[in-house]
Structures are given as structure tokens and as C-alpha cells.
Amino acid sequence: MGSQAKPLPRAKPGRDKAARSAAASAETRQILNSLRQIVRSLRISSRNAEQRVGLSGAQLFVLQCLSRHSPCSVNELAATTATDQSSVSVVVSRLFARGLVARQSSVLDRRRVELSLTPAGRRLLTTAPEAAQDRLLSALSKLPQPELVLLSGLLGKVVELADVSGESPSLFFEDGPTLLRAKGRGGHARR
Numbered sequence: 098m099g100s101q102a103k104p105l106p107r108a109k110p111g112r113d114k115a116a117r118s119a120a121a122s123a124e125t126r127q128i129l130n131s132l133r134q135i136v137r138s139l140r141i142s143s144r145n146a147e148q149r150v151g152l153s154g155a156q157l158f159v160l161q162c163l164s165r166h167s168p169c170s171v172n173e174l175a176a177t178t179a180t181d182q183s184s185v186s187v188v189v190s191r192l193f194a195r196g197l198v199a200r201q202s203s204v205l206d207r208r209r210v211e212l213s214l215t216p217a218g219r220r221l222l223t224t225a226p227e228a229a230q231d232r233l234l235s236a237l238s239k240l241p242q243p244e245l246v247l248l249s250g251l252l253g254k255v256v257e258l259a260d261v262s263g264e265s266p267s268l269f270f271e272d273g274p275t276l277l278r279a280k281g282r283g284g285h286a287r288r
């Protein structure tokens with residue numbers, strides 16, 4: 098008679114759940130660490146832009162996009178920055194007010210407003226650091242299309258499940274120096 102193999106002991110349900118939980122915890126930690134690294138890079142880039150040229154990270158990113166793709170419309174600039182028209186319009190208005198961006202009617206279609214850098218905007222870019230958003234867009238462009246689709250869907254689902262999808266997203270760190278003005282009496286920012 099041959100020896101019979103002993104049946105393997107079955108794992109207890111609590112241990113399976115604990116093992117799955119530990120694995121999920123490691124994966125969750127890795128995901129959160131990746132998000133933290135991205136946000137940290139964007140925050141440092143924005144702070145560096147504020148210190149070196151007095152612009153928020155979003156303003157610098159928009160200026161750099163305009164330096165490569167101008168003249169262009171607000172909608173074209175929104176597509177270039179991978180955001181919506183209203184978000185980029187707010188940033189452009191702030192840059193226009195500082196004399197860094199010009200608006201003019203198109204020669205071909207007077208209804209179309211074209212944006213371009215002013216000489217002051219071009220000069221400012223000569224001393225400006227690279228915007229982290231450029232590196233992020235470059236990295237995303239290197240992913241194969243199926244991975245981009247998967248990442249988009251999964252991040253969208255996380256946003257939905259976390260219940261943080263209530264408002265339209267603006268450009269990263271557009272609450273920079275143009276919104277943080279010198280404090281007046283009573284500790285409130287002057288507008």
C-alpha cells in the first residue's frame with residue numbers, strides 16, 4: 098500500500114481575510130505614497146515658482162504652455178493644459194492683469210480671441226523653473242493607451258467612492274500668490 102497524502106489544513110477564514118487585508122494595506126500604502134509623491138512634487142514646484150518668479154505653479158504652467166503653443170484660444174489652451182476652459186480662463190485673467198499675457202482678436206475670425214505671451218511674459222520665463230505639471234503630462238504621455246484608460250477609470254472610481262467629485266477641478270495649486278495678498282486689518286486678505 099502506498100502512503101496516502103495527508104490533506105492540507107484549510108486556512109481559517111479569519112486568516113484569509115487578514116492576509117488579504119495585509120496585502121490590500123500594502124497596495125493601498127503604495128498607492129497613497131505614489132499620490133503623495135506627485136502632490137509633493139507639484140507643491141514644491143509651485144513654491145519654487147512663487148519664490149523665483151512670483152507666480153503660482155498653475156500660472157507658470159500656463160505661461161510655459163503658451164510659450165510653446167501661441168497664439169491660441171482659451172479652449173486650445175485648456176486642451177494643452179488638460180483642464181477645462183473655465184479653470185484656464187481664471188489663470189489667464191490673472192496673467193493678463195499682470196501684463197504677462199496679451200489677448201487680441203484673430204485676424205481671420207474677429208470673434209476668436211487669441212492669447213500670446215507679452216515681452217514681459219517671455220522675459221519672466223527665462224528665469225522661471227520648470228513646472229512639475231509638464232513632467233507629469235510627459236510621464237502620462239509615455240503610458241500605453243490601455244494603461245491610460247485603466248488609470249483614468251480607476252482614479253475616477255476612487256474620486257467617486259471618496260465623495261470628492263462635487264466640484265470642477267482647477268489647475269494644481271492655483272491658490273498661489275495672486276490669492277494670498279498682504280493681510281489688512283482684522284487678518285483678512287485684501288482683495
